[in-house]
Amino acid sequence: MVQGVVDWLDERIDLSGIRHFIAEKGVPIHTQEVWYYLGGMTMFLFAVQVFTGILLLLYYRPSSAEAYESVQFIVTQVRFGWLIRNVHSWSANLLIALAFAHFFSVFFLKSYRKPRELTWLTGILLLFLMLGFGFSGYLLPWNELSFFATKVGTGIAGAVPIIGPFTLRLLRGGDDVTGATLSRFYGLHVAILPAITTALVLAHLRPEHASAILAGLPADLQGEVAHRIALMERASPDVVAVIAENLMRKASTVLTPREMSAIGGVQPLVEIINRADATTEKAILEGLEARDVELAEEVRSRMFVFGDIVLLEDRALQLVLRQVETAGLSVALKGAGPEVREKILNNLSERASENLEEEIELLGPVRLSQVEDARSGIVQIIRRLEESGQIVIRRGDPGGRRSERGRAPRVTA
Numbered sequence: 001m002v003q004g005v006v007d008w009l010d011e012r013i014d015l016s017g018i019r020h021f022i023a024e025k026g027v028p029i030h031t032q033e034v035w036y037y038l039g040g041m042t043m044f045l046f047a048v049q050v051f052t053g054i055l056l057l058l059y060y061r062p063s064s065a066e067a068y069e070s071v072q073f074i075v076t077q078v079r080f081g082w083l084i085r086n087v088h089s090w091s092a093n094l095l096i097a098l099a100f101a102h103f104f105s106v107f108f109l110k111s112y113r114k115p116r117e118l119t120w121l122t123g124i125l126l127l128f129l130m131l132g133f134g135f136s137g138y139l140l141p142w143n144e145l146s147f148f149a150t151k152v153g154t155g156i157a158g159a160v161p162i163i164g165p166f167t168l169r170l171l172r173g174g175d176d177v178t179g180a181t182l183s184r185f186y187g188l189h190v191a192i193l194p195a196i197t198t199a200l201v202l203a204h205l206r207p208e209h210a211s212a213i214l215a216g217l218p219a220d221l222q223g224e225v226a227h228r229i230a231l232m233e234r235a236s237p238d239v240v241a242v243i244a245e246n247l248m249r250k251a252s253t254v255l256t257p258r259e260m261s262a263i264g265g266v267q268p269l270v271e272i273i274n275r276a277d278a279t280t281e282k283a284i285l286e287g288l289e290a291r292d293v294e295l296a297e298e299v300r301s302r303m304f305v306f307g308d309i310v311l312l313e314d315r316a317l318q319l320v321l322r323q324v325e326t327a328g329l330s331v332a333l334k335g336a337g338p339e340v341r342e343k344i345l346n347n348l349s350e351r352a353s354e355n356l357e358e359e360i361e362l363l364g365p366v367r368l369s370q371v372e373d374a375r376s377g378i379v380q381i382i383r384r385l386e387e388s389g390q391i392v393i394r395r396g397d398p399g400g401r402r403s404e405r406g407r408a409p410r411v412t413a
Contacts, residue, residue, distance in 0.1 A: 064179030223287010
C-alpha cells in the first residue's frame with residue numbers, strides 16, 4: 001500500500017533526487033562528534049520558531065493598547081497557548097546559544113577554510129540575524145521588562161558617534177519607546193528578518209538543497225526570496241569583522257581586509273534555478289520580473305548559454321537546428337569547443353554537416369560581437385521552443401557542472 005503511494009508520487013513528481021540525497025549523502029569522518037550536529041540542531045530550532053510564531057500570530061495584536069492583553073489572552077485563555085508561548089520563548093534562547101556554539105566550533109575546528117569560505121560568511125550573517133530576531137521579539141509582549149530592555153538596547157545604539165542619533169530614531173520611530181517602536185519591531189520580526197533569513201539560508205546551503213527548499217515556498221514568496229539572493233552580490237569580510245569584533249576579536253584575523261567573497265548574487269541564483277523544476281523556475285522568473293525587469297533578463301540570459309547545447313537530447317537539438325540558418329550556425333560555431341561542435345555536426349545529415357564545416361572554413365576571422373549575436377539568437381530559439389513545450393532543457397547534469405559556461409571565446413577580427 002505504502003509502496004504503491006510512493007511509486008504513484010514518484011511517477012508524477014520524480015522523487016529520485018530526494019531518494020539519492022537520503023541514501024547517498026556524503027558526510028565528514030567526524031560524524032559521531034557533537035560538533036557535526038550543531039548546524040542541524042540550529043536549523044531545527046529555527047523551524048520550531050517559525051511554526052510556533054505562526055500560531056502566536058493568530059491571536060497577537062501589535063498595538064500599544066492591545067499587545068499586552070493579547071499575550072495574556074494567549075497564556076490564560078487559548079488552549080495550550082501557554083505551552084506554545086513557552087516553547088517559542090525557550091527555543092529562541094536555545095537557538096541563539098546553539099548558533100554561537102556552531103559559530104565557535106566552525107572557527108576553532110577551522111572549518112571556514114577553502115572551499116567553505118562562503119558558508120562561513122553567510123553563517124556569520126545568519127548569527128547576527130538570529131540576534132536581531134531575539135532583540136525585536138523581546139519587545140512584543142509589551143510588558144514593563146521588555147519596555148525598559150528595549151529602551152536600554154536602543155539607547156546603546158544611539159550612543160554610537162555620528163550615526164547614533166539617526167539610528168536611535170530609526171529604531172524607535174521617535175525619541176522614545178512608544179507604540180511606533182512596537183509597530184516597527186513587529187514588522188521587522190515577522191516580515192523583514194524572515195525574508196532576509198530565508199534568502200541567506202538558501203545561500204548557506206548547497207544549490208541542489210536550496211532549490212528543493214525554494215520549490216517548497218509559496219509562489220509569491222519564491223520571487224521575493226530569489227530577488228534578495230540576486231541582490232546580495234558581495235560582502236566584505238572587513239565589514240563582517242567590524243560587526244563581529246565585540247563578540248570574538250580573533251575572528252578578524254581569519255579574514256584578510258582585501259578579500260571579497262560572493263555570498264549571493266545572480267550566478268548563485270541561476271545555479272539554484274537550474275536545479276529546480278520548470279514550474280518553480282517560471283514562478284521565480286515571473287516574481288523577479290515583477291520586481292526588477294533588468295535583473296530578470298540577466299538571470300534568463302545566464303540560465304542557458306550556447307555551450308549548454310550539449311545537454312539537449314538529440315531530437316530536441318534537431319528541432320532547434322531546423323530553425324537555424326546555416327550562415328548563422330557557422331558564425332556561432334566559430335571558436336566553439338569540440339564537444340559543442342561534435343554535438344551539432346552529429347545531429348545534421350552527412351551532406352549538411354559537410355556544408356557547415358566548409359562554411360566555417362570559408363568564414364575566416366569573425367568579430368566577437370558577431371559570434372555572440374549568433375549564439376544569442378540560437379539560445380533564444382531554444383528557450384522559445386522550451387516555453388512552447390516542444391523541447392525540454394535538462395536542469396544541469398548529475399555532477400552539477402555545465403559545459404562552456406560564461407562568455408564566448410575571443411575570436412580574432
